[in-house]
Amino acid sequence: MSTTIIEPAAPAGTRRLLLSVPELSSHAGHFGPIPVISDGAAVLDAVTAAGLLGRGGAGFPAARKLAAVAAGRRAVVVANGAEGEPASSKDAVLLARAPHLVLDGLGIAADVVGARECHFYAPAAALDGIRRALDERRACGYDRRSVRLTASPESFLSGEKTAVINRIAGLPAVPGDQLVSTSQSGLRGRPTLVHNVETLAHLALITRYGPRWFRTAGTPDEPGTMLVTLSGTAATGVVEVPLGIPLLDLLTRHGRTDPRTVRAILVGGYHGTWIPAAALHRAALSTAALRPLHATPGAGVIRVLPRTECGLHASADILTYLAAQSARRCGPCRHGLPTLATTFTPLAHGHPADPREIARLATLVDGRGACAHPDATARLIRSTLDVFAHDVTRHLHGHCEVTDTTPGARS
Structure with missing residues (x-):
């Protein structure tokens, strides 16, 4: 690959992205100058060999997105740090800690696809730091590339790629x-690459240190590290871990949590899947390992539900939120999700509800929406009915295992 030779040694271990610091001088000291790309095809080959998967939630191969956009003309590149998921904070932490690593990746992606137009899309608070980073880069000649900044609204769907494009175009940030x-x-009808900011940070490191180095962490099929947001654990926050790490290790070593206190964990955030505590010993943070449990790593959200909390109550709160966050541009969002929420919520509070009707409504919205929001919400509800089946039975009889009284006493 035709890039400049970088003097600083590659980071060892699994602490890679979070090694960086906000100041450009320290960033350059850690990682050296931004690579000069003279052969975009060679970079594509390196990213393909590295096996980098997108870190925004879908896990799509990054090289395939780069290649698809590179095949067009007058491409546009967007760094997406919207992070509308309430249970996630990994993008915010990354942008605060490593803005220059993300901007390096944005510039590299632009060079690979031949884009002259670059955009950075993130919450206004995060853009303040990006603006300072861009000023630093221009002042010292590190990178004078022009990047247009757009503030993302505080909404769950604001980070969906078509919502991102709509907002940058001056339209509401809803899926299109x-x-x-x-x-x-x-x-504007042009080939557009929308990459999550963590994906871009990994791209910056792969371009510097190569695919073999990238693969020293993770699994053969899902290499590299991943930023994970832990909540409900004794130690909360964002950690960087290798893909394939056993979930028990993630909870005990990084979350400082005794597995015996765990009722279940929500993997993948509000669009994710519940995994019961009994299955944690056979679960790891990878798509392959989570597939038998009908789960995926998503954007790296792990929410622990302790034994002192009710899974039906927690799911009802999430479902009510998701129904309110819909774009209301299709039937499943406008009618289906609110109906699903109003049908499910009474069950959580011990009022008469038919689980079969809840499952039927989930099936009705699945696969019929304008975007994946109804599908993912339906998946969460099916997971809830499955993992907390014992709780469903108790709630139907007017009791809750957590309170050992009527569920309505908690409402």
């Missing part, structure tokens, strides 16, 4: 047409 890939026709 899904029939044509944004890699072919995105912002």
Whole structure:
């Protein structure tokens, strides 16, 4: 690959992204100058060999997105740090700790696909730090690339790629047409690459140190490290771990939590899946390991539900939130999710409800929406009915295992 030779040694171990610091001088000391890309195809080959998967939630191969956009003309590149998921804070932490690593990745992606137009999309608070980082880069000649900043609204769907493109275009940040890939026709009809900020940070390191180094962490099929947001654990916050780490290790070593105190964990955030405590010994943070449990790592959200909390109450709160966050542009969002929420919530509070009707409503919204929001919400509810089946039975009889009284006493 035709890039400049970088003097600083590659980071050892699994602490990679979080090694960086906000100041440009320290960043350059850790990682050296931004690589000069003279052969975009060679970079594509390196990213393909590295096996980098997107870190925004879908886990799509990063090289395939780069190649698809590079095949078009007058491409646009967008760094997406919207992070609308309430249970996630990994993008915010990354942008505060490593803005220059993300900006390096944005510039590299632009060079690979031949884009002259770059955008950075994130909450206004995060953009303050990005603006300072851009000023630093221009002042010392590190990188004079022009980057347009757009503030993302505080909404769950604001980070969906078509919502990102709509907001940058001056429209509401709601999902748009899904029939044509944004890699072919995105912002103003141009090929548009929308990459999560963590994906871009990994891209910056792969370009410097190569695919073999990247693969020293993770699994053969899912290499590298991942930023994970832990909540409900004794130690909360964002940690960087290798993909494939056993969930028990993640909870005990990083979350400082006794597994015996855990009722279940929510993997993948509000669009994720519940995993019962009894299954934790056979679960690891990878798509392959979580597939038998009908779960995926998503954007690296792990929420622990302790034995002192009711899974039906927690799920009802999430479902009510998701129903309110819908774009209301299709039937499943406008009617289906609110109906699902109003049907499920009484069950959580010990009032008459038919689990079969809840499951039927989940099936009705699945696969029929304009975006994946109804599908993922339906998946969460099916997971709830499955993992907390014992709780469902007790609630139907007017009791809750957590309170050992009527569930309505908690409402």
